[in-house]
Amino acid sequence: MSGWVVIAGLGPGDEALVTPEVTAALSEATDIVGYIPYVRRIAPREGLRLHESDNRVELDRSRHALEMAAEGRRVVVVSSGDPGVFAMASAVFEAVEAGPSEWRALEIRVLPGITAMLAAAARAGAPLGHDFCAINLSDNLKPWSLIEKRLRLAAEADFAMGFYNPRSKSRPEGFGRALDVLREVCEPERVIIFARAVSTPKEALRVVHLCDATPDMADMRTVVLVGSSLTRIIEREGADPWVYTPRSVPA
Amino acid sequence: MSGWVVIAGLGPGDEALVTPEVTAALSEATDIVGYIPYVRRIAPREGLRLHESDNRVELDRSRHALEMAAEGRRVVVVSSGDPGVFAMASAVFEAVEAGPSEWRALEIRVLPGITAMLAAAARAGAPLGHDFCAINLSDNLKPWSLIEKRLRLAAEADFAMGFYNPRSKSRPEGFGRALDVLREVCEPERVIIFARAVSTPKEALRVVHLCDATPDMADMRTVVLVGSSLTRIIEREGADPWVYTPRSVPA
Numbered sequence: 001m002s003g004w005v006v007i008a009g010l011g012p013g014d015e016a017l018v019t020p021e022v023t024a025a026l027s028e029a030t031d032i033v034g035y036i037p038y039v040r041r042i043a044p045r046e047g048l049r050l051h052e053s054d055n056r057v058e059l060d061r062s063r064h065a066l067e068m069a070a071e072g073r074r075v076v077v078v079s080s081g082d083p084g085v086f087a088m089a090s091a092v093f094e095a096v097e098a099g100p101s102e103w104r105a106l107e108i109r110v111l112p113g114i115t116a117m118l119a120a121a122a123r124a125g126a127p128l129g130h131d132f133c134a135i136n137l138s139d140n141l142k143p144w145s146l147i148e149k150r151l152r153l154a155a156e157a158d159f160a161m162g163f164y165n166p167r168s169k170s171r172p173e174g175f176g177r178a179l180d181v182l183r184e185v186c187e188p189e190r191v192i193i194f195a196r197a198v199s200t201p202k203e204a205l206r207v208v209h210l211c212d213a214t215p216d217m218a219d220m221r222t223v224v225l226v227g228s229s230l231t232r233i234i235e236r237e238g239a240d241p242w243v244y245t246p247r248s249v250p251a
Numbered sequence: 252m253s254g255w256v257v258i259a260g261l262g263p264g265d266e267a268l269v270t271p272e273v274t275a276a277l278s279e280a281t282d283i284v285g286y287i288p289y290v291r292r293i294a295p296r297e298g299l300r301l302h303e304s305d306n307r308v309e310l311d312r313s314r315h316a317l318e319m320a321a322e323g324r325r326v327v328v329v330s331s332g333d334p335g336v337f338a339m340a341s342a343v344f345e346a347v348e349a350g351p352s353e354w355r356a357l358e359i360r361v362l363p364g365i366t367a368m369l370a371a372a373a374r375a376g377a378p379l380g381h382d383f384c385a386i387n388l389s390d391n392l393k394p395w396s397l398i399e400k401r402l403r404l405a406a407e408a409d410f411a412m413g414f415y416n417p418r419s420k421s422r423p424e425g426f427g428r429a430l431d432v433l434r435e436v437c438e439p440e441r442v443i444i445f446a447r448a449v450s451t452p453k454e455a456l457r458v459v460h461l462c463d464a465t466p467d468m469a470d471m472r473t474v475v476l477v478g479s480s481l482t483r484i485i486e487r488e489g490a491d492p493w494v495y496t497p498r499s500v501p502a
Binding site for chain 1: 262265266267268269270271272275309333334335336337340341342343344345347348355356359360361362363364365366369370372373374376377378379380381382383384385386387392393394397400401404405407408409410483485486487488493495496497498499500502
């Protein structure tokens with residue numbers, strides 16, 4: 001078998017954030033598989049087949065990619081950000097484990113990318129500059145009680161945090177509940193960053209304190225960063241503030 | 252002032268993991284500042300000054316970069332991985348906050364990179380495919396009691412985890428204590444990945460269960476990944492296993 005599957009991270013949007021490793025894999029591919037807006041980031045060329053699919057069909061898409069690789073095709077499954085962070089890599093391995101044993105002999109490689117949380121942090125300064133966690137706030141694939149438990153324990157541990165999928169039209173309530181959990185554990189001045197569409201023309205950053213944060217500040221294109229208790233804001237004249245979390249925690 | 256400071260992530264080692272954005276900044280720089288092994292990754296060229304400094308002088312290095320930028324130089328502070336993850340970005344903003352107010356008017360940009368934890372995860376499969384946290388196990392800049400508290404709460408939250416700086420010659424004991432904390436909370440079969448020097452010629456990955464993990468499996472070039480309770484190993488004939496954390500948590 002000479003086919004392969006590469007699961008590649010396209011980063012948050014800007015082509016200057018796509019690694020040369022991913023660019024090389026795309027140039028060798030015969031087939032691109034992925035969610036519609038990510039496949040549309042790939043320039044068409046002769047001999048390259050583009051397979052767009054809708055959201056929430058990750059396992060079907062994974063099986064399709066694996067079947068094509070088993071037939072000798074060179075398939076790139078595209079994710080935004082990093083494929084290992086709330087993206088396609090887990091779905092492909094779920095499909096492998098549940099699939100025919102021949103799929104375990106395939107060449108499958110995951111190529112990392114710049115994940116939204118770290119792109120957003122870089123824009124704001126260094127808010128994740130100490131221990132941090134990443135939580136997907138969607139309860140499509142896990143119970144809300146687990147999200148709430150993780151939020152509470154992460155706040156007690158004084159992690160900085162990055163929230164993916166904070167809010168969507170089909171889940172308008174969850175993010176407000178997440179803010180309520182934070183308010184139970186954290187001080188009102190806790191720093192919150194709403195980072196929307198980072199590295200795209202629609203990029204917008206907003207830095208607020210927890211007491212001023214409202215659910216409508218987030219949508220499905222927003223990553224929310226929450227500072228630790230030590231996170232600081234550096235105010236600047238005529239420019240957005242910088243936010244950073246110090247490297248040291250006093251004893 | 253036409254000078255600037257860019258804090259750039261060089262990724263874990265492989266040049267194919269350096270983003271085009273970082274490459275462009277390096278080509279415009281007049282000065283490169285950083286820890287010796289990272290500065291040595293930059294190709295010398297006419298007109299480019301390379302300023303190597305030792306470990307543990309991050310604030311001096313930051314001030315030096317800011318001073319040069321204030322004089323009109325174009326300075327790139329290089330970090331391995333992502334500069335916002337246990338690297339130079341926080342140090343630069345600490346120096347800004349404590350420094351002269353003119354520094355707040357400087358152009359300072361953070362350019363994200365592929366951080367070691369996500370590069371290691373990509374090599375193993377998708378072990379961080381669900382909620383996860385990142386903890387620096389060095390107690391140089393924080394009390395050990397805080398590390399232990401965070402480990403315990405993260406394990407109770409059932410996060411997957413990435414540990415940076417698990418063990419060094421000057422701190423031989425900490426990582427064994429971290430494993431002891433995990434053993435108190437997690438089942439013996441919990442999946443642990445020791446990922447050394449990922450993306451370099453010396454790369455080595457080792458997948459074990461918590462009950463078989465020993466402190467000597469980590470050194471200062473190792474990132475340690477810990478699965479959640481749901482993380483799975485896909486065994487393969489004649490090849491390293493794949494490790495992934497499913498996207499779903501049953502109610």
